[in-house]
Structure formats: structure tokens, C-alpha cells
Amino acid sequence: ADSQRHRHTVRRGRPGPDGPQHRPASHAAGHRRRPAAAARQDDQVPGRRRACAPGRPRTDHGVHARRGRVLRRRRLHRHPLRGRHRPGQTPARPRAAPSRRGPGRAAGQRRAGRGGGKASADAGDPIPALIEIDCDGHRGGVQPDGPDLLEIGRRLVEAGAELRGVLDHAGESYFARTTEAQRQAAQQERDAVVLAANRLREEGLPTPVVSVGSTPTAHAAADLSGITEVRAGNYVFFDLVMAGIGVCDIDDLALSVVVTVIGHRLDKGWILTDGGWMATSRDRGTAVQQVDQGYGLVTDLAGRVISDLVMTGASQEHGVLSLRPGSARHLPDLAIGSRVRILPNHACATAAQHREYHVVDGQSSLAVQAVWPRHNGW
Amino acid sequence: ADSQRHRHTVRRGRPGPDGPQHRPASHAAGHRRRPAAAARQDDQVPGRRRACAPGRPRTDHGVHARRGRVLRRRRLHRHPLRGRHRPGQTPARPRAAPSRRGPGRAAGQRRAGRGGGKASADAGDPIPALIEIDCDGHRGGVQPDGPDLLEIGRRLVEAGAELRGVLDHAGESYFARTTEAQRQAAQQERDAVVLAANRLREEGLPTPVVSVGSTPTAHAAADLSGITEVRAGNYVFFDLVMAGIGVCDIDDLALSVVVTVIGHRLDKGWILTDGGWMATSRDRGTAVQQVDQGYGLVTDLAGRVISDLVMTGASQEHGVLSLRPGSARHLPDLAIGSRVRILPNHACATAAQHREYHVVDGQSSLAVQAVWPRHNGW
Numbered sequence: 001a002d003s004q005r006h007r008h009t010v011r012r013g014r015p016g017p018d019g020p021q022h023r024p025a026s027h028a029a030g031h032r033r034r035p036a037a038a039a040r041q042d043d044q045v046p047g048r049r050r051a052c053a054p055g056r057p058r059t060d061h062g063v064h065a066r067r068g069r070v071l072r073r074r075r076l077h078r079h080p081l082r083g084r085h086r087p088g089q090t091p092a093r094p095r096a097a098p099s100r101r102g103p104g105r106a107a108g109q110r111r112a113g114r115g116g117g118k119a120s121a122d123a124g125d126p127i128p129a130l131i132e133i134d135c136d137g138h139r140g141g142v143q144p145d146g147p148d149l150l151e152i153g154r155r156l157v158e159a160g161a162e163l164r165g166v167l168d169h170a171g172e173s174y175f176a177r178t179t180e181a182q183r184q185a186a187q188q189e190r191d192a193v194v195l196a197a198n199r200l201r202e203e204g205l206p207t208p209v210v211s212v213g214s215t216p217t218a219h220a221a222a223d224l225s226g227i228t229e230v231r232a233g234n235y236v237f238f239d240l241v242m243a244g245i246g247v248c249d250i251d252d253l254a255l256s257v258v259v260t261v262i263g264h265r266l267d268k269g270w271i272l273t274d275g276g277w278m279a280t281s282r283d284r285g286t287a288v289q290q291v292d293q294g295y296g297l298v299t300d301l302a303g304r305v306i307s308d309l310v311m312t313g314a315s316q317e318h319g320v321l322s323l324r325p326g327s328a329r330h331l332p333d334l335a336i337g338s339r340v341r342i343l344p345n346h347a348c349a350t351a352a353q354h355r356e357y358h359v360v361d362g363q364s365s366l367a368v369q370a371v372w373p374r375h376n377g378w
Numbered sequence: 379a380d381s382q383r384h385r386h387t388v389r390r391g392r393p394g395p396d397g398p399q400h401r402p403a404s405h406a407a408g409h410r411r412r413p414a415a416a417a418r419q420d421d422q423v424p425g426r427r428r429a430c431a432p433g434r435p436r437t438d439h440g441v442h443a444r445r446g447r448v449l450r451r452r453r454l455h456r457h458p459l460r461g462r463h464r465p466g467q468t469p470a471r472p473r474a475a476p477s478r479r480g481p482g483r484a485a486g487q488r489r490a491g492r493g494g495g496k497a498s499a500d501a502g503d504p505i506p507a508l509i510e511i512d513c514d515g516h517r518g519g520v521q522p523d524g525p526d527l528l529e530i531g532r533r534l535v536e537a538g539a540e541l542r543g544v545l546d547h548a549g550e551s552y553f554a555r556t557t558e559a560q561r562q563a564a565q566q567e568r569d570a571v572v573l574a575a576n577r578l579r580e581e582g583l584p585t586p587v588v589s590v591g592s593t594p595t596a597h598a599a600a601d602l603s604g605i606t607e608v609r610a611g612n613y614v615f616f617d618l619v620m621a622g623i624g625v626c627d628i629d630d631l632a633l634s635v636v637v638t639v640i641g642h643r644l645d646k647g648w649i650l651t652d653g654g655w656m657a658t659s660r661d662r663g664t665a666v667q668q669v670d671q672g673y674g675l676v677t678d679l680a681g682r683v684i685s686d687l688v689m690t691g692a693s694q695e696h697g698v699l700s701l702r703p704g705s706a707r708h709l710p711d712l713a714i715g716s717r718v719r720i721l722p723n724h725a726c727a728t729a730a731q732h733r734e735y736h737v738v739d740g741q742s743s744l745a746v747q748a749v750w751p752r753h754n755g756w
Binding site: 283349 | 515517518549640641643646650655656659660661662693694696698726727730731733754755
């Protein structure tokens with residue numbers, strides 16, 4: 001029973017990732033991951049620019065400066081990070097008309113186009129819309145070279161919606177385990193959406209926004225010509241999944257969960273904490289990677305990794321820390337009441353379990369310097 | 379990319395479960411579950427009695443009447459559901475001194491006992507405390523027949539804390555797949571905590587609370603003599619994991635998530651929704667059961683199961699509905715914009731992803747009759 005209550009804090013000090021997600025056909029226990037919503041994270045982080053709402057107030061925190069440095073180090077400074085959505089408007093995306101060739105396609109497509117147009121007409125105001133492009137078969141979207149794209153674009157414009165452009169997301173890049181494979185995924189992501197944009201423009205359809213977005217491709221991209229926006233929101237935090245595919249180092253992870261040791265089961269090799277999956281989320285994104293990090297790596301309060309100590313188990317409000325299988329080390333002596341940090345598999349999922357960020361410098365001081373509210377929901 | 383936002387509602391109309399949790403040694407992809415915190419749910423559900431805060435206001439909703447009926451049907455009416463904690467006080471539990479015989483045990487035990495006593499002395503007020511008993515080796519707690527129990531009890535009382543009693547949680551009952559195995563787990567859970575309580579009392583230590591709690595054992599228990607409290611909070615909702623081990627039927631599930639169809643990928647057999655794992659949680663508790671329900675079963679808005687349609691995939695804000703593998707049915711024609719409900723694997727985890735409950739009758743009307751706020755955090 002987990003009836004006691006503890007408040008956990010989410011720490012943020014350094015820039016950092018996108019998270020992974022389970023794959024569709026997850027009826028097998030060993031399910032693979034699907035990519036997280038990159039742009040999502042924008043709205044979770046106070047003080048960050050928001051891809052779709054540039055008119056909102058922006059606060060300046062120290063983390064920005066550091067983020068700028070890291071972006072430069074990662075050669076991302078040339079990314080055109082901002083779209084050109086109008087302040088105060090959130091572009092609506094007509095969702096994926098079915099892309100297969102065959103019965104049902106035309107009907108679905110007409111519904112999608114007509115829906116956007118009708119809503120615009122009903123509102124008496126053009127609703128801005130992006131068309132989702134499928135660049136790798138990972139999720140939704142229309143084919144960049146298919147007829148659906150042009151038909152949806154035409155219907156939107158004819159019916160009075162405001163066609164703002166196209167976007168895609170290289171979901172498969174989360175399974176690219178080498179820099180070269182990630183670079184190829186980035187090129188494919190860029191090529192698909194630029195092809196789609198050019199086809200729309202050739203038809204005389206306005207397409208100012210050409211948007212890509214996944215953290216692995218944002219870091220691996222060599223060619224972003226024609227791109228106006230990168231929605232790689234997860235990179236403000238990074239996480240173990242990103243470290244696992246080489247996008248960052250463990251030391252780059254900016255988000256952790258502070259937990260308190262509440263018991264020992266030395267007969268089982270367990271250190272019990274007050275942070276279970278309600279604190280870390282259920283995300284086990286590293287389970288399918290080369291190194292399975294359990295529910296997360298353990299660090300001291302200063303962020304130094306405690307070698308071979310992993311959060312190997314989680315019940316609702318209890319965590320189990322134990323040594324990595326095969327480790328020759330001894331279980332560290334963490335007294336009841338001592339506090340450690342858990343580095344999460346998936347920063348998006350972990351952050352969503354919390355109401356606020358407790359911001360620490362992470363370099364010179366462990367004191368909480370600010371508390372930032374989180375927008376929960378989606 | 380998952381940048382669009384949608385609000386999902388959690389529905390509650392009928393009584394219903396405990397959820398499962400990953401097991402510690404989850405370094406294998408096919409990890410097993412660990413039991414959820416039963417008592418937790420008490421604090422999540424407005425209008426329910428709260429095990430540890432009986433002084434809080436209680437509202438009366440129709441669901442209570444129905445719950446009473448269901449409890450009677452399940453022969454739970456004889457459960458003494460309430461503890462006797464003092465209003466306004468949350469009992470502190472000194473967490474598990476290590477239970478193994480050997481070095482470290484005595485030190486940990488002294489720390490636990492001394493901690494409770496010292497805190498009481500510092501506060502100038504006796505802090506109420508429950509001692510956690512380990513009934514099945516599943517998580518923390520001390521052995522009911524070991525010396526730690528009495529030493530912790532003595533130290534608490536001597537140092538000025540208020541010993542309120544003992545509690546345990548039959549975590550292993552989530553893996554009991556027959557009614558008989560669940561009954562045995564319930565007996566073991568009851569026997570352990572009653573043994574502990576009697577030993578404390580024989581030492582002259584006050585032990586008014588004797589508490590058990592897990593949903594499978596709450597439903598299977600044949601002997602609750604000596605028990606003063608059952609903390610089986612999940613049973614207000616039930617979920618697919620509980621149905622999977624025979625504790626309830628699918629029709630008993632009280633909680634669902636409403637999602638909207640946003641696209642089709644007929645070439646892949648997918649219906650895309652706006653509800654991903656941010657709506658349902660990552661919990662895949664049925665993955666280790668006889669029938670894997672993916673991320674959940676799909677029903678229409680009235681709660682009628684759509685045969686063989688399962689939420690098989692989830693990204694952060696997208697869900698994938700497809701036919702159960704091997705099904706001979708055709709994918710149903712769910713138009714873009716239509717809404718369906720997802721029955722979750724684990725009601726605790728799913729509810730925690732939401733800010734409020736949208737209450738519907740579920741029998742005579744689909745209209746939302748009330749909105750109940752949720753307490754998030756833990």
C-alpha cells in the first residue's frame with residue numbers, strides 16, 4: 001500500500017530531449033518505442049519560446065544562455081527555429097486523410113478538406129492550417145508525392161481556411177542508432193516536407209511554413225535548406241533514451257526527480273524510495289536500447305551518477321534502487337532520509353507527472369532558484 | 379509531432395480497480411507487474427471516504443449507492459472499511475527497517491524507531507505511526523514474526539510517538555490468477571498483519587489499527603477476523619488488469635477516456651485518435667496477462683465494447699486503434715471526428731494523467747452530470 005504522500009520536484013538546470021514512445025503493434029511484451037511530440041515540450045517550459053504562440057510573454061532565465069551555447073556546440077545555431085504563425089493563433093491541422101490508394105481514401109480526404117473550410121466559414125475567419133506529411137510511415141500524414149496533398153490544400157484554400165504550410169516528424173529516427181542513420185533520417189524528413197511544400201506552391205497554394213521536428217534529426221541534420229521551423233522540443237531536457245542513441249551525454253540531462261530513501265531490503269539488494277512510477281512515469285524507453293536503464297539512473301543531489309545504481313523497480317509510489325545486474329560493486333550505504341536524483345528515460349513523460357519545475361543552477365549551487373509552473377494536459 | 383492540444387475527459391459512473399505495477403527486476407523487456415497503491419485512490423476520488431482523513435467533507439453522489447450494492451454482491455459488506463485515525467492527522471509510517479538477519483539490520487531499525495520518536499519529541503506532539511508488515515516479500519516492511527517489529531514498536535512508544543498499529547499489502551496477489559489463489563493471498567495478508575498486531579499487543583504496545591489492502595484480496599477474502607481496515611482503493615474503478623485476473627467483468631469498469639478519431643491509415647489498418655499515452659498512461663499491465671489488451675479496449679460513447687478493436691499503439695498525443703491480431707472482422711468505419719472511449723489497463727495510472735473526472739450516469743444518460751476535481755501528486 002502506498003498511502004503516504006511525498007512531494008517530488010523536477011529539476012531543470014541544463015538544456016536537453018525528445019522522448020520515445022511505444023510502437024503501435026505493442027501486443028508483444030518487448031514493444032518498441034515511438035517518438036515523442038517534440039513541439040509539445042515548448043508549451044511545458046516556462047521561459048522558452050513557443051513554436052506556435054510567439055506572441056506570448058517570454059521570460060528570460062539563465063538556462064537560455066546555456067542553451068544557446070549548447071546549441072552552438074551542437075551546430076544548431078543555423079536552425080531557423082521559429083515559424084511565422086500569427087501571434088495568438090494556433091494553427092489547426094487537418095488530420096491525415098487516409099493515404100492508401102483505394103476505397104475510402106477520397107471520402108476521408110474530402111471530409112478533412114471540407115472540415116477545415118467549413119469551420120473557417122462558420123467562424124467567419126480563416127482558420128490557419130498545416131498539412132501533416134508522412135515522411136517515414138511512422139504515424140499519420142499524407143504522402144508528399146501523392147494526390148491527397150494537393151486536394152487537401154485546394155479544398156482548404158477554396159473553402160476559406162488559411163493554408164499555413166506543411167509539417168512532418170521523423171518518428172523512425174528514434175530507432176536510428178548511429179549518427180549516420182540519424183543524418184539519413186533527417187535528410188528524409190527534410191526532403192519529404194520540402195517536396196510537399198514545393199508541390200503546393202507549384203499549384204499556387206500559399207505554403208509559408210515548412211516544418212520538421214524530432215530531437216534526433218534536429219541534432220543530426222546536415223541540410224535544412226527550405227525548412228522554416230524545427231519543432232524539437234525535447235532537446236531542452238534530454239533524457240536517457242537520447243543518451244542511449246548518442247544524441248547527448250548523460251551529463252547533458254537537465255531533468256531529474258528528487259526522491260528520498262525510505263527503507264532497505266538488504267536481503268533483496270533493494271533500497272526503497274518514496275518515488276515510484278507516479279514520480280518517474282511508466283516510460284521504459286531504454287528497455288529496447290543496448291543498455292537498459294530500468295526506470296532511471298541514480299545520481300547524488302549534485303547530479304553525479306552513482307555508479308551501477310539503477311532504479312530497477314517501481315510501484316505506484318515506491319521506487320526500488322539496486323545494482324545493475326552483473327555489477328561487482330557493493331550497494332551504497334544510503335541512509336533512510338537521504339535524497340538522490342533519478343535521471344528519467346523519457347523527460348516528456350516524467351515532467352508530465354509533476355505540477356512544477358524546481359529550478360537549480362546545477363553547477364554552483366543546489367539551492368532552488370525558481371519554481372516554474374507546468375502546463376499539464378495536452 | 380504532437381503539437382495539437384486536446385482535452386480528454388475521464389468518465390466515472392460505475393464502481394471499479396486496483397492497478398498493477400512493474401516488478402523490480404524489470405531489466406527484461408517482458409517485465410511483470412507490481413501492485414498499485416490501493417489506499418492512494420481514496421484520495422483521488424471526491425466523495426469517497428478517505429481512509430486516512432475521515433474529517434474531510436464528504437459529498438454524496440449516486441455512485442455511492444451503486445457501490446454499496448456491488449460491495450454487497452461481492453460479499454464485502456462485512457468489511458470494516460474504516461480505520462480510526464484521528465481527523466486531521468495523517469499517520470506517519472516509519473519505513474521498513476531492513477528485515478534481513480545480519481549486518482545493517484540493527485542500525486537501520488534503530489534509525490527508523492528513533493526517527494519517529496525524535497520527530498514526535500521535536501514536534502511536542504505524538505506523531506501517529508503505522509508499522510508496515512511484509513506479508514509476501516513483494517516490497518517493504520518488516521517480518522511479522524521477527525524481532526524488528528517489537529523493537530520498532532517499543533522505540534516509537536518510548537520516544538513519544540503514537541503507535542497506531544500495523545498495515546500490509548498483498549502485492550503478490552496481482553499475480554494470483556485464480557479465485558482460490560487470491561483467497562490464499564488474502565488469508566496470508568490477513569494472517570501476517572494480525573500476527574504482528576497480536577505480538578505488539580502482547581508486549582503491551584497499543585495497536586488499534588490492523589490494516590490490509592489490495593483489490594484482489596479485498597474481493598477474495600474469506601476471513602477478516604481481527605482486521606480493522608481494508609485499503610483497496612482501486613476497486614472504485616476497476617480496470618482491464620482486474621478483469622484479466624477475474625476480479626471483475628469488463629462491464630464493471632467505471633473509468634474510461636474519451637478520444638476523438640483524427641485520421642485513418644487504412645493501408646496499415648490504423649484508426650488514429652487524439653489520445654496517446656498522455657491520455658491513457660504508459661501502463662501496459664495486461665501485457666503479461668493471458669489476454670494482452672494493448673493500451674486498452676475501445677467502446678462506443680455508451681460504453682459498449684467494439685468487438686476486437688484495441689488501442690494497440692500510443693505515441694505522446696496520438697493513439698492507434700486497430701483490430702486484435704487474428705481477428706476476422708473488418709475495421710469499423712469510424713469517421714473523423716467521431717468519439718469513442720478507451721477502457722484502461724490501469725485505472726490509477728490513467729486517472730493520474732487527468733485533472734478532473736467528468737461524471738456520467740452510464741446507464742440512462744451520456745450527459746456529464748458533474749465535474750469532480752482530482753488531487754494530483756501523491
